Amino acid sequence: MHTPTEVAVAERGDPARDGVPPDRSRSLPFTGWLPPALLLVATFAVLWFYAVPPATTAVFLVYLGLGVTLPGTLWWRFFHRGKGWFVADVAAGLALGYVGEVLCYVAARWAGLPLLVLVWPLATVTAFLVVPGLRRYWRSTPDAERPPAAWRWALTGIAGLILLWSCKFYRIYGLRFPYNSTPDTDSTFHLALVGEAKHHMPMVVPWINGEPLYYHWFVYPELAATSWVTGIEPAVLLLRLSMLPMLMAFAVLVAVLARKLTGGWWTGVAASVVTLFVLAPNPFGWHMRPVYENLAFSPLEDGSSLRLTVWSGPTQTFGALLFVPVMLVLVDRLREVDLREPIWQRHRRGWVLLAILLAGVMGSKATYPPLLACGLLLVLAVELVFRRRLHGGALAALGLTGVAFAFSQLVLFGATSQGSGFNPLTAVVTSPLGMTTQYVAFLPQDHLNVLATLTIFGWCCVWAGLLGLFRRAARAPEIIAMLGIGLGGAGATMLTGQSGDSQRFFIEAARPYIAVAAVVGLAALLPAGRMTWKRGAALAGSAALGILVVQLVQARGRTTVPTGSNTPNDAAWRHEIVAPYAQLGLAAALFLAGLGVASVLLRRRGRSFGFGTALALTIALLAGYGLNTSAENYNVIARDARAHGWRNVVQGTRIVSEGTLAAGRWLREHSDPADLVATNAHCLMLEGTCSNLHFSMTAYSERRMLVEGWGFSTTAHQEAARLDQWVGHVPYWKPDILADNDAAFKEPTAENVATLRDRYGVKWLFVDESQGGVSPKLPTLATERYRSGPCVVYELAPS
Numbered sequence: 001m002h003t004p005t006e007v008a009v010a011e012r013g014d015p016a017r018d019g020v021p022p023d024r025s026r027s028l029p030f031t032g033w034l035p036p037a038l039l040l041v042a043t044f045a046v047l048w049f050y051a052v053p054p055a056t057t058a059v060f061l062v063y064l065g066l067g068v069t070l071p072g073t074l075w076w077r078f079f080h081r082g083k084g085w086f087v088a089d090v091a092a093g094l095a096l097g098y099v100g101e102v103l104c105y106v107a108a109r110w111a112g113l114p115l116l117v118l119v120w121p122l123a124t125v126t127a128f129l130v131v132p133g134l135r136r137y138w139r140s141t142p143d144a145e146r147p148p149a150a151w152r153w154a155l156t157g158i159a160g161l162i163l164l165w166s167c168k169f170y171r172i173y174g175l176r177f178p179y180n181s182t183p184d185t186d187s188t189f190h191l192a193l194v195g196e197a198k199h200h201m202p203m204v205v206p207w208i209n210g211e212p213l214y215y216h217w218f219v220y221p222e223l224a225a226t227s228w229v230t231g232i233e234p235a236v237l238l239l240r241l242s243m244l245p246m247l248m249a250f251a252v253l254v255a256v257l258a259r260k261l262t263g264g265w266w267t268g269v270a271a272s273v274v275t276l277f278v279l280a281p282n283p284f285g286w287h288m289r290p291v292y293e294n295l296a297f298s299p300l301e302d303g304s305s306l307r308l309t310v311w312s313g314p315t316q317t318f319g320a321l322l323f324v325p326v327m328l329v330l331v332d333r334l335r336e337v338d339l340r341e342p343i344w345q346r347h348r349r350g351w352v353l354l355a356i357l358l359a360g361v362m363g364s365k366a367t368y369p370p371l372l373a374c375g376l377l378l379v380l381a382v383e384l385v386f387r388r389r390l391h392g393g394a395l396a397a398l399g400l401t402g403v404a405f406a407f408s409q410l411v412l413f414g415a416t417s418q419g420s421g422f423n424p425l426t427a428v429v430t431s432p433l434g435m436t437t438q439y440v441a442f443l444p445q446d447h448l449n450v451l452a453t454l455t456i457f458g459w460c461c462v463w464a465g466l467l468g469l470f471r472r473a474a475r476a477p478e479i480i481a482m483l484g485i486g487l488g489g490a491g492a493t494m495l496t497g498q499s500g501d502s503q504r505f506f507i508e509a510a511r512p513y514i515a516v517a518a519v520v521g522l523a524a525l526l527p528a529g530r531m532t533w534k535r536g537a538a539l540a541g542s543a544a545l546g547i548l549v550v551q552l553v554q555a556r557g558r559t560t561v562p563t564g565s566n567t568p569n570d571a572a573w574r575h576e577i578v579a580p581y582a583q584l585g586l587a588a589a590l591f592l593a594g595l596g597v598a599s600v601l602l603r604r605r606g607r608s609f610g611f612g613t614a615l616a617l618t619i620a621l622l623a624g625y626g627l628n629t630s631a632e633n634y635n636v637i638a639r640d641a642r643a644h645g646w647r648n649v650v651q652g653t654r655i656v657s658e659g660t661l662a663a664g665r666w667l668r669e670h671s672d673p674a675d676l677v678a679t680n681a682h683c684l685m686l687e688g689t690c691s692n693l694h695f696s697m698t699a700y701s702e703r704r705m706l707v708e709g710w711g712f713s714t715t716a717h718q719e720a721a722r723l724d725q726w727v728g729h730v731p732y733w734k735p736d737i738l739a740d741n742d743a744a745f746k747e748p749t750a751e752n753v754a755t756l757r758d759r760y761g762v763k764w765l766f767v768d769e770s771q772g773g774v775s776p777k778l779p780t781l782a783t784e785r786y787r788s789g790p791c792v793v794y795e796l797a798p799s
Helices: 003-013 021-025 034-049 054-078 086-110 114-130 132-138 148-172 185-199 219-230 233-242 244-263 266-279 292-297 314-335 346-360 368-387 392-412 432-438 443-460 465-472 475-494 504-525 532-557 569-602 613-642 662-671 696-700 714-723 735-746 750-759
Strands: 676-679 684-685 689-691 762-768 784-789 793-795
Touching: 003 689, 034 054, 034 148, 054 086, 054 132, 054 219, 054 233, 054 346, 086 114, 086 219, 086 244, 086 314, 086 346, 114 132, 114 219, 114 314, 148 233, 148 244, 148 266, 148 613, 185 219, 185 233, 185 696, 219 233, 233 244, 244 266, 244 314, 244 504, 266 504, 266 613, 292 432, 314 346, 314 368, 314 392, 314 475, 314 504, 314 569, 346 368, 346 392, 368 392, 368 475, 368 504, 392 475, 432 443, 432 504, 432 569, 443 465, 443 475, 443 569, 443 613, 465 475, 465 504, 465 613, 475 504, 504 613, 532 569, 569 613, 662 696, 662 762, 662 793, 676 696, 676 735, 696 762, 735 750, 735 762, 750 762
Parallel strands: 676 762
Antiparallel strands: 684 689, 762 793, 784 793
8 A cells, every 4th residue: 555655756746756857848948838739730731631621620629629628627627626737637638528528418319409418518617617616627726747848748759659540540441432432341330320329319220120229339429419519520520530539638648547656757658658559579470361460450469559440449449538537536546545534525526526437438338347347356355365454445436336337237238248258269269360370270279279378478578567566566456456457358358259359358448557557567676666868768778679579580480371281280380370479588588687697797897787677678678579560560551551542542342332422411411310211232242251231321321221231239249149150140130021121122012112111111212223133113113312323212102
């Protein structure tokens, strides 16, 4: 447990730990605003390059600033009694502002008045202007900290790398045809749910009629609210604007969390770097399957926070941002040591804030409440075993977490499992390494064990700093909580499976907190926890050496993918996969041994360094292994851009037909949100096989369909688990409805068209003639209203 002095140091910061006095930045003119100003200009330029006019970006930022961040920041300061520093307040305020916006929009949309979401910022600003006791929260306290200039520039650099990374997504996810024709199926899936949130509350699955939505859906009201207020198209928000501030604020908040735990500014930068850029090592001289390389997956599952799925999976991005403030608040609650008052009488504002944030997290991503429960249970267990007492703060937080978890499971998720279940080592079965080499073919157990061992080795490289926790601060409850979250995430990833491969989100959700704990451990290895320029240079040099080691291993290895057909036997196949990792492990062991010898030799000259410093340098070497993987991911962006261009790249399978966007928007403008639509389009050809993941007509029309696709729904996941199939291949479980739907297109008669209209309530037909199976008789039984390419909108005459 931290002493009060240690807690105070962690809150205020210790300039000596950083080697840079905080006041030094005050003598540097304009450095306070110059980094974010440069970042803002770069963001405008990049978005303009990718078809978002500056005026649109400006409108978005004005709403984000005044409608979300400002009220969130004011309330964050209220709950913290104004004790924070500006950057931390604004980043956390954005997250809290999102929670307020979502909860307000849900109520407003339910009442049929979506623009009432503006009550959230207007009421907040009014209250903080009118109420005398609230006016002081417009400013930071006079003694609030100011980050050193180096910290601000470092975090701006990280945000700049996130912006550069976003170009990988922007260049292949266009906003108009044909550049919007080859996204992944997740993007049209999420866009369809944004359209549903714009027009309906409660939400249902819009691409099949009568299917309830059991999902973590809070990000869709956020996008819908922004679209209503700004008039910006949902596709522009989803594919360009909305994820950027979430990712950048996430990076800042991870840095704030590490700073809070250690008191050192440098640890915040290190934590963001480890979270975002230290990935599982890739020591191979050959490439993974294109789908994995394009999505920037490491060979082994590592929970990377910067895969392309952070864009095509906004629920994870949104949930990741909202959960960091939960941990910031929880740290304070776990550090409370004065037990003379009841737990609810101490820092009541903090407990209320924790409850509000948990309410936002529970509907943002399903993985977070159970992981938080794992962390709090470990705190309780450690406190009972080592201190013979019950930790009141952890118990109270566990109670709030349990309520949030129960509500989300019973109400938001309908007590369904979404096809998840106990299925050990699914994560290694679907890993890029296993799939590329076909080493998982026929699922031999010894092959799975090899890949599982390599996965754990990769985790050890990424989070080797955890070793330092055994030297200092290992029993601090806030660190124990993060270790519990990490263990829960790693265990769930390895022991569960889901037809959509969603078990990987457990380790992705836990990754920032394992990374923060690892940086705390690294700081514990340094003398007095201090970072100096000399030590920083030594650590950076070790990381650079790690990058070099990986590149040498790659250069010495084979250049073709080892498979069962090009290796002489199973032992040789295993050797080709395992040997490169073994070489990395051997290099790290030799490096540590060499440091030990150097320490002995230096001691004879009266100069030496301890085991902690040697271990810290080795940890940096292992981090270099993972930094090399990130460097390669960025190199892929440059390589592909040189080959195919920096924007408007059409590659992969076409899943959006010509005319879908135009016809969908026409239908949106000329129909009522309550109207039901039927379509002949159900099949996406993915890798030569028909898939049920067709959502684009729902996505662009923002209208509910009788049946378009049926994948990615709760029933589809349950069917996939029952049939042991991928969710995209399960047949529709209501064949009579599908038959009635398709008959009206393939063999239309007055009777079967009337069946759609009178039995199912269909008012419109959205036809994609490129799908085939459309009879030329259809125009005689329905009125053609709009045509764009192969897409035609028909209206059914009333009965």
